[in-house]
Amino acid sequence: MDGLNANSPHARDIRYLVHQQTELRSYREQGGTLMARGRGIHVIDESGKEYIEAMAGLWCASLGFSEKRLAEAGYQQLLDLPYYHTFFGKGHLASVDLAEKLISVAPRPMAKALFQCSGSEANDSAIKLVWYYHNAIGKPEKKKIIGRERGYHGNTVASVSVSGQPHMRLGFDVPLPMFRHTSNPHYYRLHEDGETEEQFADRMAKDLEDLILAEGPETVAAFFGEPVQGGGGAITPPRTYWAKIQKVLKKYDVLFVADEVIAGFGRTGNMWGCETYDLQPDMISCAKALSAAYQPISALMISDRIYQALESLSATNGTFGHGFTYGAHPVACAVALETLKIYEERRIVDHVRAVGPAMLKGLGAFAEHPLVGDVRGVGLFAGVELMKDRKTRTPWAPEQKAGTLVQDLALKHGLIVRAIGDRIAFTPPLIITEEEIGEMCRRFGLALDEAHSELAA
Numbered sequence: 340m341d342g343l344n345a346n347s348p349h350a351r352d353i354r355y356l357v358h359q360q361t362e363l364r365s366y367r368e369q370g371g372t373l374m375a376r377g378r379g380i381h382v383i384d385e386s387g388k389e390y391i392e393a394m395a396g397l398w399c400a401s402l403g404f405s406e407k408r409l410a411e412a413g414y415q416q417l418l419d420l421p422y423y424h425t426f427f428g429k430g431h432l433a434s435v436d437l438a439e440k441l442i443s444v445a446p447r448p449m450a451k452a453l454f455q456c457s458g459s460e461a462n463d464s465a466i467k468l469v470w471y472y473h474n475a476i477g478k479p480e481k482k483k484i485i486g487r488e489r490g491y492h493g494n495t496v497a498s499v500s501v502s503g504q505p506h507m508r509l510g511f512d513v514p515l516p517m518f519r520h521t522s523n524p525h526y527y528r529l530h531e532d533g534e535t536e537e538q539f540a541d542r543m544a545k546d547l548e549d550l551i552l553a554e555g556p557e558t559v560a561a562f563f564g565e566p567v568q569g570g571g572g573a574i575t576p577p578r579t580y581w582a583k584i585q586k587v588l589k590k591y592d593v594l595f596v597a598d599e600v601i602a603g604f605g606r607t608g609n610m611w612g613c614e615t616y617d618l619q620p621d622m623i624s625c626a627k628a629l630s631a632a633y634q635p636i637s638a639l640m641i642s643d644r645i646y647q648a649l650e651s652l653s654a655t656n657g658t659f660g661h662g663f664t665y666g667a668h669p670v671a672c673a674v675a676l677e678t679l680k681i682y683e684e685r686r687i688v689d690h691v692r693a694v695g696p697a698m699l700k701g702l703g704a705f706a707e708h709p710l711v712g713d714v715r716g717v718g719l720f721a722g723v724e725l726m727k728d729r730k731t732r733t734p735w736a737p738e739q740k741a742g743t744l745v746q747d748l749a750l751k752h753g754l755i756v757r758a759i760g761d762r763i764a765f766t767p768p769l770i771i772t773e774e775e776i777g778e779m780c781r782r783f784g785l786a787l788d789e790a791h792s793e794l795a796a
């Protein structure tokens with residue numbers, strides 16, 4: 340960044356900040372985009388350019404970027420009680436209110452909620468609780484955890500271990516030894532010619548069963564899955580997949596942790612992905628839209644069966660030795676509670692059901708674009724997969740970076756999307772209107788056309 344004013348935001352950014360999930364050298368050399376403000380579904384960078392945030396940041400800013408009520412809820416809590424914890428038999432009202440509200444809207448009977456600051460911590464806590472539970476019920480050998488290839492559950496040592504993201508393992512000596520991974524249910528990419536979604540789902544369930552049998556069912560403790568896959572590529576499950584997977588889990592007494600960190604709170608057209616796909620998990624992790632991303636907070640909900648076991652072992656041990664200083668932070672709890680109230684008052688799930696089809700139709704119109712192979716989604720969640728040859732499902736060579744090209748051109752046209760390999764993810768704020776969806780699709784079309792000219796050249 341030679342020639343940059345040493346006091347410019349970029350010069351300072353590069354000097355002091357380590358960016359996350361970023362190639363550090365090219366970031367240092369080329370810089371990036373620094374946001375200064377937000378308005379509705381838009382963010383505005385430090386030069387004043389406005390973008391449609393079609394990813395709601397990181398699949399999270401469900402109420403957009405200028406919801407005053409959330410700012411006010413946080414401010415009021417800062418005035419009333421800016422900090423308290425939930426250790427050693429103490430607590431505070433905001434966490435009690437939020438736990439009660441969350442349990443009341445859970446997709447199936449859940450007994451309790453534990454609060455942390457991030458989705459990673461919720462899943463990390465789930466892993467610890469799976470182990471604690473099996474110790475409590477006298478099955479200490481049942482400890483292995485199964486995730487899925489390309490699954491995304493976070494970045495702590497344990498949550499990245501259950502994840503199946505190859506790039507997040509590079510250089511980090513993970514996964515930990517007790518983690519296993521089963522097949523990625525990306526039907527479009529991975530089905531064999533002539534294989535139906537149902538047949539593909541059979542194969543996925545068989546892969547899981549084979550893995551459990553190979554490991555020994557008496558050693559397999561839990562399975563983690565996102566109802567819809569986010570970081571793995573914005574992938575909806577193939578028909579009948581979840582029913583078949585859950586059957587295998589039940590057969591071998593394997594706990595099911597549903598990771599609702601992206602899917603929860605309206606994204607799929609129901610309050611929960613578990614409702615959309617009829618899931619019956621033992622634990623549910625959620626975060627992101629829990630507070631519309633205005634505060635860092637996550638929750639792990641657990642069923643009564645799990646809670647009873649925790650309580651009994653905690654009585655034997657003299658404590659439940661788990662907790663975070665900022666877990667159930669009162670400001671985050673107050674903002675999350677206000678978020679849940681807003682969802683109800685504004686009937687956000689109904690809104691997603693009303694506008695979701697417009698997004699899937701608008702993006703679906705690109706299915707015949709020469710650059711596109713597949714468009715699929717649910718609610719306000721969609722993936723558009725680029726293909727060199729749609730008929731033969733031949734992808735672009737990785738060095739052509741087709742996805743990154745589309746992502747960069749979209750940015751130029753004032754649209755933020757995320758390229759996951761060559762699959763472009765769309766999860767706009769849930770408040771998006773039909774008109775805004777139209778504009779989002781128009782800008783995306785410009786990026787696709789330009790990328791096509793470049794790649795075809």
Ligand code: PMP
Nearest residue numbers: 457458459491492493569600601
């Ligand atoms: N689970 C899922 C499904 C996620 O998408 C993410 C983050 N994208 C996480 C867990 C981790 O959440 P966090 O980044 O808040 O730790």
